[in-house]
Amino acid sequence: MARATGPGPTADPEPGGPPTGDHLAAYLRAQATEFLRALRSHREAGNGPAGAEGAADAGRALSRSARRISAALHTFRALLDPAWADAMRPELAWVSGTLALEHAQEAHLERLLLALHRLSGSTPAPVRAVVHAGAPAPVPERGSLTVGAAKAGALLERRLTLARTRAHSAALEALGSARFHAVADRVALLASEVPLAPAAPVTGLGPLAAAAEDRLAGAVAALPLVTAGAPYNAQALIHGLSPDPAPHPQDGPWHQVRLLLRLHRYAREIPHTAPTDPRLRPAAEALTRHRDAAEAAAEAAQAARTPRIAPATAYALGVLHADQRHEVEAARFTFQQTWQHAP
Structure with missing residues (x-):
């Protein structure tokens, strides 16, 4: 497997001129470092609402850095070791998708309940914090809705709360799995050594x-x-x-x-x-x-x-x-x- 050459694992390319594979390597190292920093923050998050919120923020940061690494491997595959890039991309997509699902279920619930209030011509009551399987999520009260809209909101809340709980459990299971640890190990290597193709350091x-x-x-x-x-x-x-x-x-x-x-x-x-x-x-x-x-x-x-x-x-x-x-x-x-x- 060809490895990055040039100034070393922590040095950036010289400024000026068109971007080359060296710039790509620096970008990938930076995103890998962000991934590892977010992973450390997730592991250090404590119990209680503050810890759960910190873990949720760290999970979103993990997902963001995984998306960016995966995107770079897709767009600039020709400048990388192709077997390595093809093996990494689906694993990063799995990490990103698994971690993003819980937030998506939470966002769907908030969007739908707010829309019910808007469609009913009512002003949402002060939000209440719903604590289930993670960080508190503000959810509008249903008290000022009509009977049909209130029951629709209750049904949606039951369905999406269950979906969110399952997504949270799946994320925790994934983060503790051997599969994730293998991904994290490969990202840790990427933070110091990028598998560029031989001519990539000077290729635009x-x-x-x-x-x-x-x-x-x-x-x-x-x-x-x-x-x-x-x-x-x-x-x-x-x-x-x-x-x-x-x-x-x-x-x-x-x-x-x-x-x-x-x-x-x-x-x-x-x-x-x-x-x-x-x-x-x-x-x-x-x-x-x-x-x-x-x-x-x-x-x-x-x-x-x-x-x-x-x-x-x-x-x-x-x-x-x-x-x-x-x-x-x-x-x-x-x-x-x-x-x-x-x-």
Whole structure:
């Protein structure tokens, strides 16, 4: 396996000039160091609410650094030992996905309960702290809701609290597993020694970063941006009454653009791979809202399939589903408006 050459494990490349494999190695070492720092913080977090909150923050930091390492291995694979990169990427994706799931369930619950209040025309009561399997999470009270909306909220809270508890248990199990320890050991090696291809230290990153941008541009070109450019076009509501538990295949291309945009943004974090593009952050935020709303709508639809629920509860969940699909549409409109502005 070829190893990084040049100034050593802690030195950075000389400033100036186009970025090369040496810059990639420095970036990977920095992200590996962030991973190890977050892992240490997670292990040192104590018991009680403060410790649980610290562990949750550390888990999110672990997930972020794992995503960035994985993205760099994907975009710049040609400059790395390919067998090593191909073995590391799925393991990092497993770490990131496992640790992110608990936070996602918590965010879905908060989004759906706040939407119930908004749709009911009521002001959310002061939030209460719900402590279950981790850090306290503020959840709006249901006291000012109508009966149907309150029961819908209770059903969603039961379902998503259970899902969050399971995700928390899965994360703890993963962090204590031999599989995770093997990943952590390999990241620890990466913090000091990057397996670059032989010619990588003097090979420019520009063409590979440009290829990532081209893949993003191609995926964006395939989106129905003309339709998305008209607000309230109802495109996101098509198939809303389908019996299929996942009735929105049109979400897939948008989710793919979100992933490609993330790869493009992370590639640009390595110094001087491209000039500044002010569209990237708001576009990424719009696509994240798109994903969150789509997943929340799916959760509302799945809850509405619960056997023997009251008609008023089912009606409230149906309204909630439609509301979140409108949020999907609004996020598409925001992305279109952002992306159409030339950088």
